[in-house]
Amino acid sequence: MTWHxxxxxxxxxxxxxxxxxxxxxxxxxxxACAACRAAVPADTARLDRTWLAVADTIVTGxxxxxxxxxxxxxxxxxxxxxxxxxxxxxxxxxxxxAAVLALAVAAAYTGQSAARTTLVLFLVFAPxxxxxxxxxxxGPPADSMHEITSATPMAGPSLVLWRAxxxxxxxxxxxxxxxVASPGPGWWAVAWLLPAFLLCVxxxxxxxxxxxxxxxxxxxxxxxxxALAAGSSAPLVQGVLFGPAAQAGYLVAVxxxxxxxxLRRRHLNxxxxx
Amino acid sequence: xxxxRVGELHKRFGATVALDGLDLEIGVGVTxxxxxxxxxxxxxxxxxATALAPDHGRIEAYGLDPADSRQRTxxxxxxxxxxxxxxxxxxxxxxxxxxxxxxxxxIVDPRMRRxxxxxxxxxxxxxxxxxVKVRKLSGGMRxxxxxxxxLLGHPDLIILDEPTVGLxxxxxxFFRTLISRLGETRTVLLSTHQTEDAGALCERVVVLRExxxxxxxxxxxxxxxxxxxxxRSAGPPEGRTMYWRTAEGDYRTLGPQPPDGxxxxxxxxxxxxKLLGPAPAAGTIR
Amino acid sequence: MTEQSSDAQLLRxxxxxxxxxxxxxxxxxxxxxxxxxxxxxxxxxAVDAAVQDTFVAxxxxxxxxxxxxxxxxxxxxxxxxxxLVSTLRRPGQRWVxxxxxxxxxxxxxxxxxxxxxxxxxxxxxxxxxxxxxLRAIIQATALDxxxxxxxxxxxxxxxxxxxxxLMRARARLRELLA
Numbered sequence: 001m002t003w004h005x006x007x008x009x010x011x012x013x014x015x016x017x018x019x020x021x022x023x024x025x026x027x028x029x030x031x032a033c034a035a036c037r038a039a040v041p042a043d044t045a046r047l048d049r050t051w052l053a054v055a056d057t058i059v060t061g062x063x064x065x066x067x068x069x070x071x072x073x074x075x076x077x078x079x080x081x082x083x084x085x086x087x088x089x090x091x092x093x094x095x096x097x098a099a100v101l102a103l104a105v106a107a108a109y110t111g112q113s114a115a116r117t118t119l120v121l122f123l124v125f126a127p128x129x130x131x132x133x134x135x136x137x138x139g140p141p142a143d144s145m146h147e148i149t150s151a152t153p154m155a156g157p158s159l160v161l162w163r164a165x166x167x168x169x170x171x172x173x174x175x176x177x178x179x180v181a182s183p184g185p186g187w188w189a190v191a192w193l194l195p196a197f198l199l200c201v202x203x204x205x206x207x208x209x210x211x212x213x214x215x216x217x218x219x220x221x222x223x224x225x226x227a228l229a230a231g232s233s234a235p236l237v238q239g240v241l242f243g244p245a246a247q248a249g250y251l252v253a254v255x256x257x258x259x260x261x262x263l264r265r266r267h268l269n270x271x272x273x274x
Numbered sequence: 275x276x277x278x279r280v281g282e283l284h285k286r287f288g289a290t291v292a293l294d295g296l297d298l299e300i301g302v303g304v305t306x307x308x309x310x311x312x313x314x315x316x317x318x319x320x321x322x323a324t325a326l327a328p329d330h331g332r333i334e335a336y337g338l339d340p341a342d343s344r345q346r347t348x349x350x351x352x353x354x355x356x357x358x359x360x361x362x363x364x365x366x367x368x369x370x371x372x373x374x375x376x377x378x379x380x381i382v383d384p385r386m387r388r389x390x391x392x393x394x395x396x397x398x399x400x401x402x403x404x405x406v407k408v409r410k411l412s413g414g415m416r417x418x419x420x421x422x423x424x425l426l427g428h429p430d431l432i433i434l435d436e437p438t439v440g441l442x443x444x445x446x447x448f449f450r451t452l453i454s455r456l457g458e459t460r461t462v463l464l465s466t467h468q469t470e471d472a473g474a475l476c477e478r479v480v481v482l483r484e485x486x487x488x489x490x491x492x493x494x495x496x497x498x499x500x501x502x503x504x505x506r507s508a509g510p511p512e513g514r515t516m517y518w519r520t521a522e523g524d525y526r527t528l529g530p531q532p533p534d535g536x537x538x539x540x541x542x543x544x545x546x547x548k549l550l551g552p553a554p555a556a557g558t559i560r
Numbered sequence: 561m562t563e564q565s566s567d568a569q570l571l572r573x574x575x576x577x578x579x580x581x582x583x584x585x586x587x588x589x590x591x592x593x594x595x596x597x598x599x600x601x602x603x604x605x606a607v608d609a610a611v612q613d614t615f616v617a618x619x620x621x622x623x624x625x626x627x628x629x630x631x632x633x634x635x636x637x638x639x640x641x642x643x644l645v646s647t648l649r650r651p652g653q654r655w656v657x658x659x660x661x662x663x664x665x666x667x668x669x670x671x672x673x674x675x676x677x678x679x680x681x682x683x684x685x686x687x688x689x690x691x692x693x694l695r696a697i698i699q700a701t702a703l704d705x706x707x708x709x710x711x712x713x714x715x716x717x718x719x720x721x722x723x724x725x726l727m728r729a730r731a732r733l734r735e736l737l738a
């Protein structure tokens with residue numbers, strides 16, 4: 001190289017008193033010349049502050065994919081952190097749910113005679129999956145850190161509701177896809193929605209009295225018993241369990257459960273043994 | 275200054291009585307809970323940490339009553355708690371885990387939270403492990419991380435269930451320094467199996483048995499319970515159950531003087547054993 | 561890793577999650593990076609934010625650096641400049657003057673050599689005589705290494721306009737140097 005950036009030129013560059021071409025020359029030269037780069041004086045205090053910020057950002061970590069999605073959905077960062085730690089939002093759980101549903105859909109296509117049974121079974125089991133997700137949203141045994149969580153000021157109804165919502169969303173979404181992908185009459189794809197919603201809200205309402213996992217087990221179990229008893233005959237399942245009258249009943253029950261949940265939300269502390 | 279009051283505390287799990295009308299007052303400084311397994315240490319700590327509701331009885335900490343849901347939340351804002359099994363998420367990095375707990379503790383502003391996580395990591399000497407996953411941390415480091423999460427948000431009441439378990443001697447030392455520093459301004463209540471930890475750390479020791487406090491006082495006073503009943507002798511004493519061979523090769527006896535026994539000053543462990551008697555398997559002294 | 565380690569060595573260490581190596585890289589490169597960014601942006605906080613983002617990105621992307629792909633300093637500048645641009649996309653930020661920078665994904669070394677001779681040749685005078693918007697497009701593409709598309713975004717003009725300006729700038733330079 002034929003020339004180097006001396007201190008005077010550097011100062012002029014910094015002040016902005018160089019002609020455009022000389023600015024470009026300094027830029028190009030500094031880019032290519034390690035010695036001139038090293039000669040640039042450092043504002044130590046400022047650089048130290050920036051370094052701390054760099055180290056902190058790296059140390060605190062980047063958001064995972066689930067977090068990123070939630071952020072994109074417009075949730076504030078701290079809320080996302082809470083939701084992302086929800087045990088049932090881990091990819092392993094979501095992947096397992098997706099696999100079960102994929103198998104169900106695949107089974108429905110394998111044989112015509114088997115298809116009908118499979119679809120009935122799908123209808124029967126579909127409302128239970130979101131309840132399982134709710135059960136693992138908060139508190140023991142799903143959340144290994146529940147003891148620490150329950151002793152913090154954020155513990156309590158709003159955290160439970162947020163997490164339950166966060167896990168029901170993906171569970172319902174995946175089921176919706178599975179339902180639409182399955183062969184069968186169009187209404188099958190949505191018939192299970194109301195019962196599923198009822199079981200979820202009902203579980204939360206019941207969780208104002210019982211621990212969350214037990215509430216979920218109780219309601220989910222009851223549903224399965226009733227549904228499987230009826231499940232021996234497909235017409236019974238279609239006509240009664242998912243018929244118009246039953247659906248209207250589910251709707252009323254959902255409203256009732258929401259009222260209970262609203263009134264008793266203070267008691268929604270399913271992580272605590274109280 | 276008394277900061278935490280517990281009165282007539284009862285808790286049972288099925289047929290098992292964990293707390294049987296416990297009364298206790300503690301204040302700023304380090305208080306240690308000693309006692310055999312099942313004496314109610316963990317139950318008491320969980321009740322104080324608002325993780326468990328007592329069947330009946332009163333708890334008041336910093337003027338707040340955890341039975342009331344509003345006051346419970348207010349108390350949780352001033353609380354740091356390390357449970358016996360913290361269950362720290364294995365796939366979180368140390369810093370991410372603390373960040374999560376910090377959010378639970380309402381440190382919502384990301385900048386403040388970063389600073390707080392940084393501080394807590396530094397306090398327990400884990401700054402250089404900030405982005406190591408919990409599952410890759412050693413047992414002692416995990417334990418330190420557990421303490422770090424309890425320290426987030428500068429709590430006034432710090433409850434540590436067996437904080438020194440699984441620590442090597444060096445880390446123990448580190449912990450003692452940390453905990454005694456905390457005890458200068460906050461109320462620290464910890465449980466331990468190690469009488470020497472209690473002696474080194476705590477200005478006050480409470481011994482629980484069957485859900486009740488059977489001793490409450492300075493570690494020295496606990497040791498003094500065995501005053502004049504600890505003896506050293508060259509050979510094993512006849513017909514005694516509470517004796518053991520020491521590292522020096524002679525025998526240490528707790529109880530009436532054996533024939534060739536020379537009186538030695540009692541340790542906290544002596545006092546503790548004197549108070550509770552030997553473990554059931556070793557026979558009884560009473 | 562020591563202060564004598566080469567940039568490439570340090571970047572390899574950073575790719576292996578060595579914070580110490582990142583620190584060394586930072587000490588070596590942050591000062592000149594700040595200086596050059598400050599020439600392009602009047603807000604020192606935005607400059608600091610860009611430097612911060614740059615090294616966070618380096619931590620994440622160090623494994624993408626290929627030694628054959630050019631000098632590490634040029635690679636770093638590419639990132640830094642992109643970060644500054646995205647910082648400045650947020651409202652309430654201002655550029656210094658009309659000359660906006662770009663970054664150097666495609667630093668054309670031949671053009672660099674030309675630029676190194678600016679000081680002594682006619683090219684400097686020619687550049688000074690270019691109209692500001694033509695100079696800006698030359699700087700963004702040749703010096704700061706933006707693609708035409710990115711330069712268009714940066715200068716707030718349509719891609720077609722940027723292309724036209726670049727062609728005009730080249731033609732004008734040829735004219736001036738003839």
